[in-house]
Amino acid sequence: MPDEPLLRVEEVSKHFKVRGRTLHAVERVSFELDAGQTLGLVGESGSGKSTLGRVALRLLEADAGRVVFQGRDIAKLSSKELRQERRHMQIIFQDPLASLNSRMTVGAAIEDAMIIQGVGTRAERRKHVDELLERVGLPLSAGNAFPFELSGGQQQRVGIARALAVKPKLVVCDEPISALDVSIQVQIIDLLKDLQKEMNLAYIFISHNLGVVQYLSDRVMVLYLGEVVEQGTAQDLFADPQHPYTRVLIDSILKIPESSAERRPMTGLPGEMPSPFSPPVGCPFHPRCALAQDRCSAEKPQMRAVADGHLAACHFAG
Amino acid sequence: MADALLTVENLHTEFTRQEDVIYAVNGVSFSVAPGETLGIVGESGSGKSVSVLSVLGLLRGSGKVTQGSAKFEGTELLKLKRRQLEDIRGRDIGVIFQDPMTSLNPTMRIGDQIMEGMLTHHYASRKAAYNRTIDLLTEVGIPEPTSRFRNYPFEFSGGMRQRVMIAMAIACEPQLLIADEPTTALDVTVQMQVLALLQKLRQKSRMSVVIITHDFGVATNFCDRIMVMYAGKVMESAPLEEFLKRPAHPYTIGLKASIIEVGQSNRVLQPIPGTTQQLTEPPRACPFVDRCAFAQDACHEELPELRSIGSDHLVACLRAEEVMSHAG
Numbered sequence: 001m002p003d004e005p006l007l008r009v010e011e012v013s014k015h016f017k018v019r020g021r022t023l024h025a026v027e028r029v030s031f032e033l034d035a036g037q038t039l040g041l042v043g044e045s046g047s048g049k050s051t052l053g054r055v056a057l058r059l060l061e062a063d064a065g066r067v068v069f070q071g072r073d074i075a076k077l078s079s080k081e082l083r084q085e086r087r088h089m090q091i092i093f094q095d096p097l098a099s100l101n102s103r104m105t106v107g108a109a110i111e112d113a114m115i116i117q118g119v120g121t122r123a124e125r126r127k128h129v130d131e132l133l134e135r136v137g138l139p140l141s142a143g144n145a146f147p148f149e150l151s152g153g154q155q156q157r158v159g160i161a162r163a164l165a166v167k168p169k170l171v172v173c174d175e176p177i178s179a180l181d182v183s184i185q186v187q188i189i190d191l192l193k194d195l196q197k198e199m200n201l202a203y204i205f206i207s208h209n210l211g212v213v214q215y216l217s218d219r220v221m222v223l224y225l226g227e228v229v230e231q232g233t234a235q236d237l238f239a240d241p242q243h244p245y246t247r248v249l250i251d252s253i254l255k256i257p258e259s260s261a262e263r264r265p266m267t268g269l270p271g272e273m274p275s276p277f278s279p280p281v282g283c284p285f286h287p288r289c290a291l292a293q294d295r296c297s298a299e300k301p302q303m304r305a306v307a308d309g310h311l312a313a314c315h316f317a318g
Numbered sequence: 319m320a321d322a323l324l325t326v327e328n329l330h331t332e333f334t335r336q337e338d339v340i341y342a343v344n345g346v347s348f349s350v351a352p353g354e355t356l357g358i359v360g361e362s363g364s365g366k367s368v369s370v371l372s373v374l375g376l377l378r379g380s381g382k383v384t385q386g387s388a389k390f391e392g393t394e395l396l397k398l399k400r401r402q403l404e405d406i407r408g409r410d411i412g413v414i415f416q417d418p419m420t421s422l423n424p425t426m427r428i429g430d431q432i433m434e435g436m437l438t439h440h441y442a443s444r445k446a447a448y449n450r451t452i453d454l455l456t457e458v459g460i461p462e463p464t465s466r467f468r469n470y471p472f473e474f475s476g477g478m479r480q481r482v483m484i485a486m487a488i489a490c491e492p493q494l495l496i497a498d499e500p501t502t503a504l505d506v507t508v509q510m511q512v513l514a515l516l517q518k519l520r521q522k523s524r525m526s527v528v529i530i531t532h533d534f535g536v537a538t539n540f541c542d543r544i545m546v547m548y549a550g551k552v553m554e555s556a557p558l559e560e561f562l563k564r565p566a567h568p569y570t571i572g573l574k575a576s577i578i579e580v581g582q583s584n585r586v587l588q589p590i591p592g593t594t595q596q597l598t599e600p601p602r603a604c605p606f607v608d609r610c611a612f613a614q615d616a617c618h619e620e621l622p623e624l625r626s627i628g629s630d631h632l633v634a635c636l637r638a639e640e641v642m643s644h645a646g
Contacts, residue, residue: 211580214583254539256538259562267510268511272478
């Protein structure tokens with residue numbers, strides 16, 4: 001299958017039962033991702049972007065739809081096959097300290113990823129740990145340190161080294177820079193970009209930082225209440241946003257002005273995000289949308305092309 | 319500056335951790351004029367929060383102020399007894415923190431918590447305090463205030479809780495509002511709502527505001543004056559226009575360049591190398607020297623004083639003039 005993408009997500013939904021009520025975390029989301037490409041997921045808390053990232057790796061089971069990785073439906077894999085496939089699918093978390101074993105040295109944690117996958121001999125693994133430490137910009141001595149002895153930026157470098165230890169093809173980066181200081185964020189972004197080029201990695205990059213998402217991504221999807229409201233190339237989506245919610249998101253960014261006269265007036269979007277337990281009928285954004293008309297509360301807008309490769313789920317887009 | 323509302327001079331704060339002394343604030347001076355909005359910007363460990371907590375008498379754990387002065391309307395805050403300071407805090411100085419959930423009492427109704435401050439500070443009678451609470455809830459944009467009065471914090475979203483915190487902070491009509499990362503935990507659209515609310519309140523009452531943030535976008539769009547901190551020291555301080563047009567400290571310039579904005583997908587990143595260090599000795603040289611592209615021998619040998627290089631523009635860099643012409 002020469003045209004088969006690395007990852008194909010088809011009409012995936014994920015619901016959670018919370019005290020008898022159903023939380024609609026992800027609703028019928030589809031996308032494709034090729035090797036070496038980055039898909040950016042943006043949206044606010046509760047938009048379902050982290051859940052979607054986890055469903056794509058089968059860290060959470062989808063309730064409906066299919067996730068096809070390298071041509072295989074991952075829901076149909078046995079646990080042994082899944083473990084083998086996991087070698088190619090890794091994740092980097094927001095809080096590296098919480099995702100590392102506090103009683104394992106950094107070197108052991110990185111090696112552990114290879115042991116789980118049965119990669120290499122002991123000597124080969126040790127050598128690879130050193131190579132990885134160096135590659136992610138850590139001193140070799142960091143291998144003997146415990147995670148808490150390192151700074152936040154260094155911990156995230158360990159998280160990256162651990163994810164890359166098994167030479168994956170797909171890495172889900174779930175808010176990998178959100179907990180870091182700005183000067184450190186840039187270092188990590190630079191590193192992620194270089195590693196992608198070197199190893200032909202595909203990224204699903206989840207972040208609420210739109211500038212960074214545009215910088216790293218080839219394509220971007222905007223989620224609101226578990227639904228994709230817009231997707232397009234990183235260039236088009238931010239230069240010519242079509243969905244009113246995407247416009248609000250972009251407009252809410254506080255850029256550093258050129259002069260005090262160019263300061264952004266503080267005007268907020270009215271209302272609150274509706275409860276994901278009872279999402280609005282019709283367009284999920286209609287209760288807060290300045291353009292909403294009767295049709296928007298009655299009929300859910302379908303995703304449709306508004307330009308080449310640019311899709312939006314709004315009756316009035318395009 | 320005789321007319322300043324708050325004047326902090328040469329503030330030093332230390333923490334002890336096991337055998338180490340952490341020098342968190344190392345000689346910070348600034349002032350806030352009536353009606354002024356000051357943005358204190360810095361990364362974690364820069365001492366921006368600790369400076370303000372020191373002034374407010376809210377240091378936790380081993381933290382203690384070892385030197386300096388903080389005068390509010392001429393009263394030395396650092397010499398006040400706890401009770402006297404509590405009287406000023408909450409009445410004349412309102413405070414908002416990053417995480418409203420940890421500042422709100424989870425077992426107390428929202429309305430009672432707002433009323434409590436007014437009653438403690440003898441700002442209003444019980445009846446007047448109740449009426450003002452309803453007015454405040456309306457003012458900060460909480461619908462159905464009389465029924466919401468009876469809700470508990472967990473029944474509110476993050477943005478709503480931050481509005482409640484704001485209502486509490488302004489209940490006694492303080493002259494100064496201090497907001498420590500008030501929007502950091504919030505989504506961008508909610509951040510915008512909260513900042514719009516703060517701006518409306520500020521314009522209405524002419525209170526002074528100090529906003530502590532790591533976000534240059536928030537600071538520059540909201541404040542009249544920006545102060546950048548690093549390693550417990552003020553690196554640069556200037557009125558907004560001057561700050562935007564003529565930044566003069568290499569750290570300020572590096573930090574601004576670290577922000578990737580929408581529409582910059584083809585730019586080359588120039589990360590500031592290295593990381594911030596916790597100081598276990600008082601700084602004797604420029605604390606930024608190891609990460610600075612402009613560093614020379616002298617920068618390793620002396621501690622640059624905060625000096626004036628223009629109208630109301632202060633900078634702590636030996637080479638500020640060259641940095642400024644280079645950046646321009």
